[in-house]
Amino acid sequence: MSISQTIEKVEARYAHQPEFVQAVKEVAITIAPLYDAHPEYNTLKVFERLVEPDRIMAFRINWENDKGEVQVNRGWRVQFSNALGPYKGGVRFHPTVNQSVLKFLGFEQIFKNALTGLPMGGGKGGSDFDPKGKTDSEIRRFCYAFMRELHHYVNKDIDVPAGDIGVGGREVSYMFAMYKNLTHEYGGVLTGKGVGFGGSLMRTEATGYGAVYFLENMLAAQNDDIIGKTVLISGAGNVSLHAAEKVHMLGGVVVTVSDSQGTLYDAAGLNQEKIDWLKAQKAKSKPLAEYVDVYGGEWFAKQKPWQFKGDIAMPSATQNEVTEADAKLMVDNGITYVVEGANMPLTAEAIDYIHLHRVHYAPGKAANAGGVAVSALEMSQNSVRQYKTFEQIDLRLKNIMKNIHDSAAAASEQYGQTDNGYINYMAGANIVGFKRVADALVAYGILN
Ligand code: GLU
Numbered sequence: 001m002s003i004s005q006t007i008e009k010v011e012a013r014y015a016h017q018p019e020f021v022q023a024v025k026e027v028a029i030t031i032a033p034l035y036d037a038h039p040e041y042n043t044l045k046v047f048e049r050l051v052e053p054d055r056i057m058a059f060r061i062n063w064e065n066d067k068g069e070v071q072v073n074r075g076w077r078v079q080f081s082n083a084l085g086p087y088k089g090g091v092r093f094h095p096t097v098n099q100s101v102l103k104f105l106g107f108e109q110i111f112k113n114a115l116t117g118l119p120m121g122g123g124k125g126g127s128d129f130d131p132k133g134k135t136d137s138e139i140r141r142f143c144y145a146f147m148r149e150l151h152h153y154v155n156k157d158i159d160v161p162a163g164d165i166g167v168g169g170r171e172v173s174y175m176f177a178m179y180k181n182l183t184h185e186y187g188g189v190l191t192g193k194g195v196g197f198g199g200s201l202m203r204t205e206a207t208g209y210g211a212v213y214f215l216e217n218m219l220a221a222q223n224d225d226i227i228g229k230t231v232l233i234s235g236a237g238n239v240s241l242h243a244a245e246k247v248h249m250l251g252g253v254v255v256t257v258s259d260s261q262g263t264l265y266d267a268a269g270l271n272q273e274k275i276d277w278l279k280a281q282k283a284k285s286k287p288l289a290e291y292v293d294v295y296g297g298e299w300f301a302k303q304k305p306w307q308f309k310g311d312i313a314m315p316s317a318t319q320n321e322v323t324e325a326d327a328k329l330m331v332d333n334g335i336t337y338v339v340e341g342a343n344m345p346l347t348a349e350a351i352d353y354i355h356l357h358r359v360h361y362a363p364g365k366a367a368n369a370g371g372v373a374v375s376a377l378e379m380s381q382n383s384v385r386q387y388k389t390f391e392q393i394d395l396r397l398k399n400i401m402k403n404i405h406d407s408a409a410a411a412s413e414q415y416g417q418t419d420n421g422y423i424n425y426m427a428g429a430n431i432v433g434f435k436r437v438a439d440a441l442v443a444y445g446i447l448n
Contacts, residue, residue, distance in 0.1 A: 003028050003035060006048045017100030019319060021108045022348055024051050024365075025318065030427040031434050033415040038438070046438045053080040053106060054087075054448075057153050059085050061127060063359065065138055073444070077125035077153050077161075080106035082439040082446055087123030088113055088372065090164030091150075093142075093171070097126040105164070108343055109372070111433030112365035115196065115404050118376035121341070124158055125437040131166045143174035151179050156382070157188040162375050163192045165318065168238060169204065172196075188382030191375035200378035202393040203371070208242025209394075210343045211314060211362075212250065212372015217405035218337060218360055219424065228250035230310040232335070235317035236278060236288050239341040240367065243314050245275050256305035258317065259288045263305045266297030295409045307331045315341055316341025316368075324349035331357045340364035351426065358422050366404050366429035373400045406433055409431045 001009070010024050016087045028047070035041050059071045073137065076099060089109040094104070102124045104347045109332050110122030111368055120402070131141055153430070154161060163172055172192040186198075194201035212226075220342055221224050229252045232435065233240050234255045244254040253269035266274070274295055281290065289299045308331040313335045315322050319342065322330075327350035330338065339345065339362045346354065346361075374397060381387050390397075408428035409418075414433055419422035 001046060001048050002042070003032060003047055006051060008207060011320075014024040014100070017103060019100045019344070020107065023344060024346075025424070026348065026351070027107075027111065027434065030430040033141045033172045033417075034431045034435060040442050041438050046441050049441065049448075050081060050110070050437065051107070053078050053103065055079050056103075058099075058341065059149040059187050061129070061142070061149060063141045066135055067309055073127050073129045074143070075125070075127040075149055076102050077159065078102045078106040078123055079153070080122045081110045081437060081448070082121035082123070083437050083444070084114055084118035085121050087159035088120035088162075088375065089122055089124040090162045091167045091175075092124070092131045093131050093166030094126070095130040099326040100118035101319070103127055105343055108365050110437060111290075111430060114374055114433040114436040115366055115407070115429060116369050116376060116400055117403060118373060120372065120376055123161075124157075124164075125162065126160055131164075139171065139282065140174050143171050144178045147175040147178035148182070148419045151182050152180070154189055156189045156379070160188065160375070160379060161190055162239075162372070164413045165237070167195055168192070169199075188379040191378040192376070198382055200374055200381055201388065201390045201395060203378055204238065205242045205245070206397055207239045207368050207371030208244070208316070208341065210373065211239070211243050211316070211339055211367045212246035213370065213401035214362055214367040214405055215312065215314075215337065215339045215400050216232055216250070217402055218339070218362060218425075218444055221405075222336050222360065222421070224318070227311075229312055231314060232256045232305045232308055232310040233314045233316055233341070234263075234305050235315075236282055236341065237316070239371075240314075240316040241275055241279050241282070243341050244270050245272070245314055247274065248272065252312070254308065254399040256308060257288065258305050261289065261298060262288065262301040262304050264288050264291050264299055265305070265308060266291075266295065266298060268297070270448055272375040276435045277385075306330050306333065310335055311340045312337040312339065314339045314341050315345035317345065318342055319344045320347050321352045323352050326350060327353040328365055330354070331359060335359060338362070339367045339377065341368050343368065355424070355426075360423070361425060362444035363429055364425045365433065366408055366425055368395050369404055370401055373397060387417060387418060400443045404429070
């Protein structure tokens, strides 16, 4: 079955899973030149196999809120591919979570993890549980209940979850405690654990810092650098605020962050003090808008950051946050680099528009791979029971991000996707990630 036939099959079978179809199509349209060069992929139906997860576990989570009322949520773990290592990918708690969202995230994760060059397969999990407005004891009870179900399917050598939207250090600790309690096993079954009980230094910073390291490599490829550049960032979570921190450390000027309520614009730029204030504010689940009372700037309710002038945009909130209209705004406002901190924040139409206008574009599976890369380093530190320093991990992260950049750029060139110095990172990243997985599948025969 050809790639286009596989797309048709996926579109027909999963018409009710639009995010998943979108993620599959993005990969499919870029790997055609690789497929042509490798007839064995077609013979062994590699793509047709990869669009179907190895398995999906769906379960119910019963828990009690603070009033003693019974609550019922849905939970899933999508084990997509373990061709390159144990299933690996985060857990998301958000009311928008469903099978389509988790399948798109799991599918992306296969290639992202492959791009890191580290031994990880791809998976994703989550629940439609909404952490917003919940007390700490409700979060704790939910995390315990979630792991009571999930522990049947995960293990340090089988499937290693971590955080994602709605799941950070606190939630990972609660889940780890329940796993330990149920299995009596102390190991690297989850990453993003607290430093001091199995976590890796720099895991918290890794996704945001890594995205900025990727950006530095993109700029260098165009003989440019970050100093003095104006950067628009969306989101105000772990990825956004650490991306902002690294941009600031390297001499760029971050003028926006945002949340579901609106956008904060500070023409003076975020400095470390302001970023620390934002981190503390978000940790307390308090409104971003209160920033203006402390540091000035302006609050734009219900608006996104793309209406402002800038050089670089880093959408780091959630999937499909950047529409074609937003992409037009970016181009009109002078953006020349778009680096995805989130997973699939640009719609397919937005990507087309960005490419058409030759804006340098880094897809999430390349640019935000730093988080999962440090998760892999956490797994290996857990296995050898020895821990690396912040500087050692930072250096590894820089090298990994450079390798991802350079290998994607080289593949774009090799497969005829680079046009007059304009690198197609989307094609390059998909080709490199897909090839690593496909070659393993070919070697395995028809198992997996
Ligand atoms: N959720 C993150 C991602 O999208 C991290 C996954 C992990 O560390 O396993 O890559």
